[in-house]
Amino acid sequence: MQSSGEKVVLNDGEVLRVEKLEVRFYTYAGVVHAVSNVSFYVREGETIALVGETGCGKTITTRAITKLIESPGRIESGIALFRRRNGQIVDLLKLDDEEIRKIRGDEIAYVFQDPSAALDPLYTVGYHFIETVKAHRNNVSKKNIIYLAIKLLREVAIPSPEVRVKNYPHELSGGMRQRSVIAISLSNMPKLLIADEPTTNLDVTIQAQILELLQELQKRYGMSMILITHNLGVVAETANRVYVMYAGKIVEEGNCETIFYNSAHPYTQLLLKAVPNPLKKIEKLESIPGTVPSLINPPPGCRFHPRCPFAMDICRKEEPPKIKLDDNHYVFCWLYTKR
Amino acid sequence: MSETLLRVENLKKYFRVRGSFTKKVRAVDDVSFEIFRGTTLGVVGESGCGKSTLGRTILRLIDPTSGRIIFDGRDVTKVKGKALREYWRNAQMVFQDPHTSLNPRMTIASILLEPIKSYRIYVEDEEKFLVEQLEMVGLGKEHLYRYPHELSGGQKQRVAILRAIIVKPKFVVLDEPTSALDVSVQAQILELLKNLQKIYNLTYMFISHDIAVVKYMSDAIAVMYLGKIVEIGDADTVFFNPLHPYTKYLLSAIPIPDPKMARDRKKVIIQGEPPSPINPPPGCRFHPRCPFAMDICRKEEPPKIEVEKNHIVACMLYAKK
Numbered sequence: 233m234q235s236s237g238e239k240v241v242l243n244d245g246e247v248l249r250v251e252k253l254e255v256r257f258y259t260y261a262g263v264v265h266a267v268s269n270v271s272f273y274v275r276e277g278e279t280i281a282l283v284g285e286t287g288c289g290k291t292i293t294t295r296a297i298t299k300l301i302e303s304p305g306r307i308e309s310g311i312a313l314f315r316r317r318n319g320q321i322v323d324l325l326k327l328d329d330e331e332i333r334k335i336r337g338d339e340i341a342y343v344f345q346d347p348s349a350a351l352d353p354l355y356t357v358g359y360h361f362i363e364t365v366k367a368h369r370n371n372v373s374k375k376n377i378i379y380l381a382i383k384l385l386r387e388v389a390i391p392s393p394e395v396r397v398k399n400y401p402h403e404l405s406g407g408m409r410q411r412s413v414i415a416i417s418l419s420n421m422p423k424l425l426i427a428d429e430p431t432t433n434l435d436v437t438i439q440a441q442i443l444e445l446l447q448e449l450q451k452r453y454g455m456s457m458i459l460i461t462h463n464l465g466v467v468a469e470t471a472n473r474v475y476v477m478y479a480g481k482i483v484e485e486g487n488c489e490t491i492f493y494n495s496a497h498p499y500t501q502l503l504l505k506a507v508p509n510p511l512k513k514i515e516k517l518e519s520i521p522g523t524v525p526s527l528i529n530p531p532p533g534c535r536f537h538p539r540c541p542f543a544m545d546i547c548r549k550e551e552p553p554k555i556k557l558d559d560n561h562y563v564f565c566w567l568y569t570k571r
Numbered sequence: 572m573s574e575t576l577l578r579v580e581n582l583k584k585y586f587r588v589r590g591s592f593t594k595k596v597r598a599v600d601d602v603s604f605e606i607f608r609g610t611t612l613g614v615v616g617e618s619g620c621g622k623s624t625l626g627r628t629i630l631r632l633i634d635p636t637s638g639r640i641i642f643d644g645r646d647v648t649k650v651k652g653k654a655l656r657e658y659w660r661n662a663q664m665v666f667q668d669p670h671t672s673l674n675p676r677m678t679i680a681s682i683l684l685e686p687i688k689s690y691r692i693y694v695e696d697e698e699k700f701l702v703e704q705l706e707m708v709g710l711g712k713e714h715l716y717r718y719p720h721e722l723s724g725g726q727k728q729r730v731a732i733l734r735a736i737i738v739k740p741k742f743v744v745l746d747e748p749t750s751a752l753d754v755s756v757q758a759q760i761l762e763l764l765k766n767l768q769k770i771y772n773l774t775y776m777f778i779s780h781d782i783a784v785v786k787y788m789s790d791a792i793a794v795m796y797l798g799k800i801v802e803i804g805d806a807d808t809v810f811f812n813p814l815h816p817y818t819k820y821l822l823s824a825i826p827i828p829d830p831k832m833a834r835d836r837k838k839v840i841i842q843g844e845p846p847s848p849i850n851p852p853p854g855c856r857f858h859p860r861c862p863f864a865m866d867i868c869r870k871e872e873p874p875k876i877e878v879e880k881n882h883i884v885a886c887m888l889y890a891k892k
Contacts, residue, residue, distance in 0.1 A: 285753040285754065285755060286753050389842060405844055406618075407844050408844075435617040435618055435780060436617070436780065436781075436782065436821065436824045436825055436826075437617060437820065437821060437824045437841070438617075438844065439824065439826070440823075440824035440826075440838075440840060441840065441842065443826070444840060462753065462754060463826060464754070464828040465783070465825065465826025465827055465828045465833075466826045467828075468826065468827060468828050468829055468830045468832075468833045469826045469827070469830075469833045488830050489830050489831070492828070492829060492830050502755070503754065503755060504828065505758075506754050506755050506757070506758035507754055507758075507783070507828045508783045508784055508786065508787040509783065509827060509828050509829055509832075510782060510783040510786045510787075510810065510822075510825055510827070511827055511829070511832055511836075512829075514787060516762070517758040517761055517762060517787065518758065519755060519756075519758035519759040519762055520755040520758070520759075521759075523723050523725065523756070524753075
């Protein structure tokens with residue numbers, strides 16, 4: 233794994249900084265450029281959102297950080313600096329399997345989209361806690377872990393947690409399963425929680441409860457959170473900063489309000505117009521013509537150019553540079569270059 | 572304009588529970604409403620509230636336990652054979668997941684010809700006809716001899732919609748037609764549905780859990796909770812002046828794609844999840860979670876109260892004391 237020329241440093245107050253991440257999948261159909269040149273950072277105690285449509289690489293990006301990419305996928309290059317609990321700064325992508333396993337599930341925890349698949353149907357909820365804690369701290373007794381489990385299940389608002397720890401996943405409803413998964417992920421007090429579409433399979437009312445819960449827990453434990461979602465409503469409600477992804481690349485980054493009120497990239501603008509806001513009167517929804525391109529042969533230049541209403545000649549040939557528009561507001565688009 | 576196309580009266584659909592003679596799932600319980608010609612009724616509710624069962628029962632894909640379905644002036648609750656097929660020609664359905672609702676072993680052309688042949692509709696030049704139809708939903712000649720797996724999700728849903736409207740029905744039940752699609756594609760499909768409605772004066776029943784989408788599509792909205800309609804009325808009325816506590820709760824739970832609006836808005840968070848429809852709570856089914864529950868709510872079923880014209884709410888709070 234080669235590192236880029238300039239030296240990447242983790243600034244004060246940052247938990248994670250990913251630079252120039254590149255992930256490819258070597259399939260029979262060809263090489264899929266799933267994640268190209270993705271850079272982002274997470275500060276302590278903040279929530280960043282990775283937003284984008286299916287197949288834009290948002291899940292792969294976060295999986296790559298903890299080396300959860302399986303063959304035929306490969307992390308080609310990039311740096312992912314992470315500040316550990318003991319203050320040590322490590323490049324996650326350079327760690328070997330043994331070392332990354334110590335961090336994964338302990339300092340960096342995941343909540344996956346489908347809670348039914350994340351829980352093992354053959355084990356009780358309580359056992360999942362035991363497994364998660366024992367993997368990292370073998371000296372804790374099972375009894376103590378169950379006490380911890382009950383405490384955490386109570387915190388995620390599961391009624392009668394003393395009974396629920398003995399339940400198997402199928403005995404819980406979808407919302408309760410997702411709450412349990414969140415509770416399990418918190419059992420090692422992670423520094424960074426990666427929530428991959430945590431509410432996509434749930435009803436709106438349960439979704440509202442889970443989002444509220446995540447925000448509350450984040451405040452209480454001072455965790456940082458990476459929220460992966462396609463739902464712009466969820467982003468508006470929870471994120472501090474937003475990274476918009478399209479076809480394996482970040483196209484725009486900025487504070488939540490900047491992205492919603494002053495978005496610069498045509499894709500962000502169109503995406504925002506495609507979502508109905510129930511509190512506003514909408515005459516017509518804008519739809520983005522065409523579909524997401526194949527990442528086996530991504531379009532040259534800017535990957536959005538075939539669908540972009542403002543596409544110029546240069547967009548078809550050269551990759552757009554990263555342009556600073558304001559503090560914390562960057563866009564990858566030729567429209568904003570100085571001529 | 573406001574001519575009733577479909578009227579549903581006290582419709583019930585109970586499912587037997589395996590291994591029990593007495594237990595029943597009351598999926599749809601005493602539901603009544605009307606849909607006017609050329610309009611859209613949106614049905615919202617959480618999963619398991621019976622909204623899909625309602626759609627399927629109305630289309631007679633499953634037989635109702637009791638109640639009446641009156642379509643275009645005819646009682647279709649018990650029709651059989653030819654009359655049922657005639658009803659189906661006029662009332663079609665689009666399913667949620669286009670990946671499973673299209674037969675993977677049939678080409679798009681044969682998928683679309685199936686309803687044409689089945690209803691013995693005469694078409695002079697099949698290929699020309701199909702191309703015309705495909706162009707109407709934003710596809711073209713090049714898609715005619717492809718298989719479903721060669722199309723994207725949005726394109727598949729376009730085919731599924733076309734399959735439903737190709738026999739020129741009057742009424743279409745859309746069961747979560749955009750839930751499996753990405754937002755940018757969702758917008759395309761919603762626009763397509765609106766255009767088709769204008770061209771053919773179609774009447775829609777739009778079932779979805781996404782309230783923002785239902786609001787955008789519908790003229791009237793029905794809110795369901797555990798098999799019952801708790802509130803029904805004009806879309807704007809239900810949305811901006813919700814009366815039932817459940818509707819208020821449901822509306823405040825939608826994430827708003829606007830950070831300022833999201834922050835400023837008053838939130839009603841109610842804990843808990845819907846109870847099982849096998850043994851629904853007595854009285855008002857929402858009372859265990861309702862912050863305004865009174866004694867009477869625990870005992871008696873709330874009456875349907877017409878608070879204003881075309882705005883009916885089933886809640887004791889609005890009953891005259």
